Amino acid sequence: MKIVARWIRQPGFLTALPVGIFLLIGFAGPLVLVLLYSFMPPKTFTLGQVPTIENYISVVTQSYYISFGWSLALAVVTVFLLILITYPVAYGMAKIFGKWATLITILIALPLLISENIRLFGWVLLLLKNGIIDGSLQYLFGLSLSGMLYTVPAIVLGMVYVYLPFMLFPLVIGISMVPESLKEAARDLGASRFQIFREVELPLSMPGILIGSLLVFILTLGSLAESKILGGQAIVMIADDIESAFTFAQNWPKGSVLSVILITISLIIIYFLFRKIDLDRVVGRR
Amino acid sequence: MQSSRQGKVVRALIVVWTGAILIFLYLPMLSVVMASFTKQRYFQFPVKMWDTRWYEKAFESLSVRDLFWTSFSIATLVTVISVVMAFFGALAFARYDWKGRKLYQRLILLPIFFPQAVLGLALLLWFSSLGVTTSWHTAVFSHLIWILPIVTLIMSIQVYSFDPVWEEAAYDLGASRLQVLREITLPILSPGIVSGAIFAFLLSWGNFPLSLFTTGADQTIPEWLYSKMVSGYTPMVPTLGSLTIGGAAGIVILSFVILNFYRKLRGRR
Numbered sequence: 001m002k003i004v005a006r007w008i009r010q011p012g013f014l015t016a017l018p019v020g021i022f023l024l025i026g027f028a029g030p031l032v033l034v035l036l037y038s039f040m041p042p043k044t045f046t047l048g049q050v051p052t053i054e055n056y057i058s059v060v061t062q063s064y065y066i067s068f069g070w071s072l073a074l075a076v077v078t079v080f081l082l083i084l085i086t087y088p089v090a091y092g093m094a095k096i097f098g099k100w101a102t103l104i105t106i107l108i109a110l111p112l113l114i115s116e117n118i119r120l121f122g123w124v125l126l127l128l129k130n131g132i133i134d135g136s137l138q139y140l141f142g143l144s145l146s147g148m149l150y151t152v153p154a155i156v157l158g159m160v161y162v163y164l165p166f167m168l169f170p171l172v173i174g175i176s177m178v179p180e181s182l183k184e185a186a187r188d189l190g191a192s193r194f195q196i197f198r199e200v201e202l203p204l205s206m207p208g209i210l211i212g213s214l215l216v217f218i219l220t221l222g223s224l225a226e227s228k229i230l231g232g233q234a235i236v237m238i239a240d241d242i243e244s245a246f247t248f249a250q251n252w253p254k255g256s257v258l259s260v261i262l263i264t265i266s267l268i269i270i271y272f273l274f275r276k277i278d279l280d281r282v283v284g285r286r
Numbered sequence: 287m288q289s290s291r292q293g294k295v296v297r298a299l300i301v302v303w304t305g306a307i308l309i310f311l312y313l314p315m316l317s318v319v320m321a322s323f324t325k326q327r328y329f330q331f332p333v334k335m336w337d338t339r340w341y342e343k344a345f346e347s348l349s350v351r352d353l354f355w356t357s358f359s360i361a362t363l364v365t366v367i368s369v370v371m372a373f374f375g376a377l378a379f380a381r382y383d384w385k386g387r388k389l390y391q392r393l394i395l396l397p398i399f400f401p402q403a404v405l406g407l408a409l410l411l412w413f414s415s416l417g418v419t420t421s422w423h424t425a426v427f428s429h430l431i432w433i434l435p436i437v438t439l440i441m442s443i444q445v446y447s448f449d450p451v452w453e454e455a456a457y458d459l460g461a462s463r464l465q466v467l468r469e470i471t472l473p474i475l476s477p478g479i480v481s482g483a484i485f486a487f488l489l490s491w492g493n494f495p496l497s498l499f500t501t502g503a504d505q506t507i508p509e510w511l512y513s514k515m516v517s518g519y520t521p522m523v524p525t526l527g528s529l530t531i532g533g534a535a536g537i538v539i540l541s542f543v544i545l546n547f548y549r550k551l552r553g554r555r
Contacts, residue, residue: 012377012384019375019394019434026431027397030405030412037411047415089307092300104304111311113485113534115492115508118527121515122314125321125329125524132317135331164311193292215399222401224495229515239403246407246499256411259404270399274392 031263038256045252055257064241064258071238074152075220078159079213082167085160086212090171105172108165116162120229123161127154127230150232158226163219167212174208175201214273218266238262315531321524329524340525350526356422357491357506364429364490368437369483375434376441376478381448398435405431406499413500420502428500429490436489437482444478477545484541488534 007013039051042058093101111119126132129146137143148154178201186196224239238258245255321329325337344350378384379391397405409428413420452474456466472479494508501509507526514523 007385010382010384012382012387014378015374015382016378016384016386016390017374018371019378019438020390022371022434023394023397023431026409026427027400027405030408033412033415034408085307088300089304092304096297096300097304104308107308108311110535110538111315113488113492113538114315114531115494115511117494117508117511117515118318118492118530119314121511121523121527122317124515125317125331126314128329130330132331139332161310161314164307193296218399218401222404224403225512229512239401242404242407246410252411255407259408262401262404266399266401270396273399 034256034259034263037252038260040253040256042253043251055253059254059257059261064238067236067238067241068261070235071221074156074159074237075217077156078163078220079167079216081156081160082164082216083171083209083213086164086168086171090168090175090208093168093172094176105169108168112165116225117229119162120158120225123154123158123230124149149230150234152231152234155227155231155234158230159220159223162223162226163216166215166219170208170212170215171205172208174205174211177208178204211273214269218269221266222262318524318527319531322521322528324521327521328519329521340521341529344522344525344529347522350522353505353507353510353526356501356504357508360422360425360429360497360506361487361490363426364433365483365486367426368430368434368486369479372434372437372441372482373475373479375438376445376475379438380442380445381450394435394438396435397431398439400432402432402493402495403498406496409496410499420500422501422504422506425497425501425504425506428496429493432493432496433486433489437486440482440485441475441478444475444481448474477548480541480545484537488537491534492530 036047038055039053040047040049040055041052042055093104097104124131127148128134129149130138131149133148134145137145182200182204183196186200191199222239223237224243227235227237227240239262242255242258242262245251245258249255320333322340323336323338324330324333325335325339326333375394378387379394406428409424409431410420413424418424448471452470453466456470461469492508493506494512497506497509498512505513507530511523511526514520
């Protein structure tokens with residue numbers, strides 16, 4: 001009893017309470033509810049039924065693997081593209097730009113404060129038939145590129161665009177943790193530029209690459225707006241399926257099963273993510 | 287000699303590439319702003335006729351006013367509540383050493399990395415099971431699940447750089463707990479509080495996936511924009527989009543000016 005009382009009286013615990021209780025009610029609660037609903041008979045709206053694994057069986061046997069497959073595939077493609085695209089920028093921000101790095105950081109973070117809808121709509125205008133890209137090509141060269149919108153590449157473009165900062169910032173932290181002296185040592189020992197990159201920089205900045213990749217992977221896996229706005233009806237992603245199960249189909253148990261699977265994949269990834277990082281170091285730069 | 291010239295080329299390429307990425311990031315927003323000034327009903331490029339009539343219509347429209355007030359009310363409430371709660375949350379995150387802190391730091395970040403659309407649907411299920419009718423009030427609750435952890439994280443960065451020695455000195459000089467909070471802790475942490483508040487407001491203002499499922503019959507600006515993009519396009523879409531972009535840019539610039547002014551004021555003292 002005494003130990004519990006002392007534990008509760010810690011100032012840290014007391015200040016953690018408001019946020020902690022709130023998230024318990026608003027975050028843990030709904031997730032537990034989703035888990036419980038996933039074991040209820042199809043198309044029921046109360047929890048009092050006899051638990052069943054019918055929904056899991058029906059989800060596995062139906063064609064949901066297609067939308068899971070698309071979501072996983074697009075997440076992997078987005079992660080790889082973003083590593084290639086952001087690595088040079090991150091390198092510049094960590095090693096080259098100096099005092100300009102702060103300004104560039106702000107410029108890259110600012111779009112996050114604009115609704116992703118609006119930014120994606122900007123791409124609609126760019127990719128549209130007779131839109132900005134197509135229209136300019138017609139005007140300048142008489143060429144027409146009208147089939148760009150509502151395709152899978154358009155969705156990937158949207159994802160790369162929206163989630164770029166989530167890859168870039170962890171990469172910057174990762175690359176700035178590579179000590180300059182190690183590179184110099186490698187150079188003195190006769191390593192070429194490429195060898196230094198492959199043997200020193202890449203392995204040592206791996207934690208940053210890993211954090212960024214996992215973050216982007218989770219976010220793209222559960223994304224909805226990109227495929228709806230830029231993809232039209234091109235493909236169905238898993239978040240679409242979950243949405244229609246809960247809304248149009250009014251089948252809460254099925255939506256819950258799909259959510260549980262998605263959440264499980266995400267949680268496994270988050271678990272590995274958190275095992276790799278020390279938050280005090282990343283946030284506080286101690 | 288050879289390698290330093292090579293180094294210069296690599297540097298130049300990186301600078302050019304970064305510039306290209308920045309253009310890539312801002313191009314769609316510029317497109318939206320440009321589209322808002324065209325006269326045609328359906329967007330075509332090159333633009334033949336420019337016009338500002340959609341702005342006039344947007345300012346006159348009553349439904350736009352409703353959308354604005356719904357978004358504004360949600361964002362304001364989210365800002366106030368999240369700043370107060372995250373203040374304590376950040377102290378627990380970064381200031382105090384306590385048993386359970388590492389776990390708390392990780393658990394509190396889970397909602398940030400959680401797929402928002404799924405979270406929104408789970409909350410919809412939660413509200414209907416508890417018998418709560420969804421409206422903009424429930425949207426405030428939903429936004430907080432996602433924004434509270436972010437604001438806590440932002441404030442924590444400030445708290446890490448805060449030296450507890452100041453508080454101890456005040457206690458030694460006979461200050462009460464409340465006095466220390468008001469005279470020492472709050473002023474030192476105020477830059478973090480201000481940036482946390484700005485983030486809270488703008489993230490709530492721009493949020494779409496959580497609003498979509500939890501506002502019930504009420505509608506926010508991002509929801510309205512989405513519904514019009516998917517079906518029933520109107521030229522008001524780029525107009526409202528541009529107004530939102532302009533508003534956000536205005537808030538960010540204004541807060542930079544205020545923070546700079548504040549820093550200078552403190553530096554002089």
